[in-house]
Amino acid sequence: MTTPARSRLTRPRLPEPRGPVSAGVVEALRSGGSPVTDGAEATADPYGEDLQLALYVLYELHYQGFAGAPADDSREWDPELLALRATLEQPFLAALRADAERPASAAAALDALLVEPAGHRPGSVSHHLRRTHRLPELREYAALRSLYHLKEADPHAWMIPRLRGRAKAGLAAVEYDEFGAGRAEDVHARLYAELMAELGLDPAYGHYLDAAPAAALATVNLMSLFGLHRALRGALVGHFAAVEVTSSPGSRRLADALRKAGAGPAAVRFYEEHVEADAVHEQVVRRDVVAGLLADEPELDADVAFGVAATSLLEDRLGALLLDAWTQDRSALLPGHHADAVARPA
Amino acid sequence: MRLDPDGGPLLVDGPVEVVTEDGTTHFSHRPTVALCTCRRSARYPWCDTSHRARAPERADAPDSPEEEPR
Numbered sequence: 001m002t003t004p005a006r007s008r009l010t011r012p013r014l015p016e017p018r019g020p021v022s023a024g025v026v027e028a029l030r031s032g033g034s035p036v037t038d039g040a041e042a043t044a045d046p047y048g049e050d051l052q053l054a055l056y057v058l059y060e061l062h063y064q065g066f067a068g069a070p071a072d073d074s075r076e077w078d079p080e081l082l083a084l085r086a087t088l089e090q091p092f093l094a095a096l097r098a099d100a101e102r103p104a105s106a107a108a109a110l111d112a113l114l115v116e117p118a119g120h121r122p123g124s125v126s127h128h129l130r131r132t133h134r135l136p137e138l139r140e141y142a143a144l145r146s147l148y149h150l151k152e153a154d155p156h157a158w159m160i161p162r163l164r165g166r167a168k169a170g171l172a173a174v175e176y177d178e179f180g181a182g183r184a185e186d187v188h189a190r191l192y193a194e195l196m197a198e199l200g201l202d203p204a205y206g207h208y209l210d211a212a213p214a215a216a217l218a219t220v221n222l223m224s225l226f227g228l229h230r231a232l233r234g235a236l237v238g239h240f241a242a243v244e245v246t247s248s249p250g251s252r253r254l255a256d257a258l259r260k261a262g263a264g265p266a267a268v269r270f271y272e273e274h275v276e277a278d279a280v281h282e283q284v285v286r287r288d289v290v291a292g293l294l295a296d297e298p299e300l301d302a303d304v305a306f307g308v309a310a311t312s313l314l315e316d317r318l319g320a321l322l323l324d325a326w327t328q329d330r331s332a333l334l335p336g337h338h339a340d341a342v343a344r345p346a
Numbered sequence: 347m348r349l350d351p352d353g354g355p356l357l358v359d360g361p362v363e364v365v366t367e368d369g370t371t372h373f374s375h376r377p378t379v380a381l382c383t384c385r386r387s388a389r390y391p392w393c394d395t396s397h398r399a400r401a402p403e404r405a406d407a408p409d410s411p412e413e414e415p416r
Contacts, residue, residue, distance in 0.1 A: 114398055114399065115398065115399045115400070115401045116395075116398045116399070116400055116401070117400070117401050118400040118401060118402055173377055173378060176377060177376060177377060177378075181375070181376070181377055248394060248395040249394075249395050249398075252388070252394060275389060275394050275395075276374075276376075276380075276389060276392045276393075276394065277376070279355065279380045279392070279393040279394055279395050280355075280357070280376060280378050280379065280380040280393070282395070283350065283354065283355065283357055283380055284357075284378060287348075
């Protein structure tokens, strides 16, 4: 098994395709040829396994790439792959715009997230995990979230050249903290790799891609979509703010859950670090990044609100899938990837 | 140093040493530190967002028995 320090030194294997579009993408990367999808992208479900996996794989070319894909690094800017990516992004973005709530303003969208429930909140994954504190569920959750946390804060770095002044300085301050404030051992992705190792999970980057259902992939694809398009900079700022505002109390519940489940100190540390760090980040993101961006470009208010609402939409979809599986004593991972298979018994 | 108009934390440039009432010295090397001003933080003197407004428990969404610890 990969050690935490080597998590980002590994490239994931190309995943098993989940339909004609993802099969075309995976085969194009494996062979070095053009993607052949026979137009299946035109009818693919925007939230479905096939489209979300295909998008995830195409986006991954901008992060770390895949093992077993010849000439992989240069394919990041392959015009045919970029064209296919654009045809997959359009229905995904259209679905998000149609299905996400429409808050009156960015401030209203964020204010709604700043109210904490007084007690247990049904439908919330972190509330559920704190209550049940079952190690198999915590392992599945950690495996699914690893697709983001092992690249934590990376897609947000794409915002930096699109911002200026107060918004840029605020974002850079938060990103500096996310990336360990000058200390490699404190990079949040590294802390997450240590959490995974402590839970008996393989911390190799992308190891659980085949286990992750579309609802989990979509939460990561959202950040890549917003991050790679300057036109969506307002939405990425909204997404970033939504994550930072909800992270601190959610992390406290997850730290409690892991502690009660008897997980070791490295697992608890990741979430405890986020209780304090994100209490700071939330302030900086709202006061400097969101307020700074909207002072410069007030016309982006609706985009920031959309970013907040789209994040809530996809997090709620993932939460519903997880809780539906767990309350029926089923694994939330894709078939063939049950928790027993992804994690060693403690 | 910045005060939150909404009763939230005091933002201070780190690293900082904070001495609390019991004489304990707390250290943080964060570039920016959020100091609790509402005294509700479980990680006092650091903010843990406990100052936030609380919504009443939703009576229309009772806890499902499946979510009880097993």
